[in-house]
Amino acid sequence: xxxxxxxxxxxxxxxxxxxxxxxxxxxxxxxxxxxxxxxxxxxxxxxxxxxxxxxxxxxxxxxxxxxxxxxxxxxxxxxxxxxxxxxxxxxxxxxxxxxxxxxxxxxxxxxxxxxxxxxxxxxxxxxxxxxxxxxxxxxxxxxxxxxxxxxxxxxxxxxxxxxxxxxxxxxxxxxxxxxxxxxx
Amino acid sequence: xxxxxxxxxxxxxxxxxxxxxxxxxxxxxxxxxxxxxxxxxxxxxxxxxxxxxxxxxxxxxxxxxxxxxxxxxxxxxxxxxxxxxxxxxxxxxxxxxxxxxxxxxxxxxxxxxxxxxxxxxxxxxxxxxxx
Numbered sequence: 001x002x003x004x005x006x007x008x009x010x011x012x013x014x015x016x017x018x019x020x021x022x023x024x025x026x027x028x029x030x031x032x033x034x035x036x037x038x039x040x041x042x043x044x045x046x047x048x049x050x051x052x053x054x055x056x057x058x059x060x061x062x063x064x065x066x067x068x069x070x071x072x073x074x075x076x077x078x079x080x081x082x083x084x085x086x087x088x089x090x091x092x093x094x095x096x097x098x099x100x101x102x103x104x105x106x107x108x109x110x111x112x113x114x115x116x117x118x119x120x121x122x123x124x125x126x127x128x129x130x131x132x133x134x135x136x137x138x139x140x141x142x143x144x145x146x147x148x149x150x151x152x153x154x155x156x157x158x159x160x161x162x163x164x165x166x167x168x169x170x171x172x173x174x175x176x177x178x179x180x181x182x183x184x
Numbered sequence: 185x186x187x188x189x190x191x192x193x194x195x196x197x198x199x200x201x202x203x204x205x206x207x208x209x210x211x212x213x214x215x216x217x218x219x220x221x222x223x224x225x226x227x228x229x230x231x232x233x234x235x236x237x238x239x240x241x242x243x244x245x246x247x248x249x250x251x252x253x254x255x256x257x258x259x260x261x262x263x264x265x266x267x268x269x270x271x272x273x274x275x276x277x278x279x280x281x282x283x284x285x286x287x288x289x290x291x292x293x294x295x296x297x298x299x300x301x302x303x304x305x306x307x308x309x310x311x312x313x314x315x
Contacts, residue, residue: 015254015255024213
């Protein structure tokens with residue numbers, strides 16, 4: 001299946017260090033939280049892109065191989081750490097798993113595709129407003145993202161729309177050690 | 185963690201050029217502050233004419249085909265990219281004097297300095313590399 005990205009960069013046929021140089025240039029035009037897809041044929045680019053993202057502070061989501069083409073997914077982020085926890089109703093992931101409600105994953109589609117908790121529902125943060133009708137006010141909702149920052153905002157948004165049984169999952173998927181389901 | 189990468193380029197062949205400029209551009213693209221100190225034959229790598237015809241090591245000429253096939257960027261292109269990414273290039277004044285070279289012999293963007301200029305930059309750089 002194809003994975004949703006905000007921008008595509010074609011680095012096919014280029015050898016090291018060009019895929020990295022091009023990726024750096026391309027990601028400068030994205031805003032925080034957007035996803036860049038880099039297509040490359042350089043076999044070393046998988047390790048390089050991951051190391052590059054780690055070094056400069058962006059989130060390397062994963063790589064899909066399609067024949068000789070490697071498609072790398074990177075999420076631009078300058079700061080994903082929780083600076084301010086505004087939403088007060090919080091829950092730990094383990095605790096949420098034991099309960100009956102819905103796990104709502106508000107990360108981007110690409111992040112969800114590369115690994116999520118079985119049974120979780122995906123609505124990226126940016127689409128929450130438009131898709132709020134898909135959620136049930138009677139059900140407990142445990143909002144999860146990678147670190148707890150986006151889910152904090154999403155939980156506030158749900159509350160503003162009259163949802164009361166909303167919990168922000170802290171810290172988020174970074175602390176998840178259970179099985180991951182993939183859609184790739 | 186150091187955010188600086190210091191490189192000494194002291195050889196003037198095509199392979200040397202790739203080692204130097206690949207590492208330099210990759211480091212600069214990873215938001216590192218990079219300086220290359222060109223000395224002795226390394227000055228060849230930033231010489232206006234010389235950089236277009238860098239020699240292969242004796243017996244390795246057959247790699248020319250491999251370079252073309254792997255679609256490796258040409259050295260002048262890599263150098264331009266390195267400068268665009270903010271890589272600092274310092275030509276060693278002492279060896280320039282020995283070899284009778286002036287700044288006019290080098291591409292634009294090259295600075296001239298002595299050993300202390302490089303040492304000052306490299307004192308807190310990690311890694312420091314010599315090619």
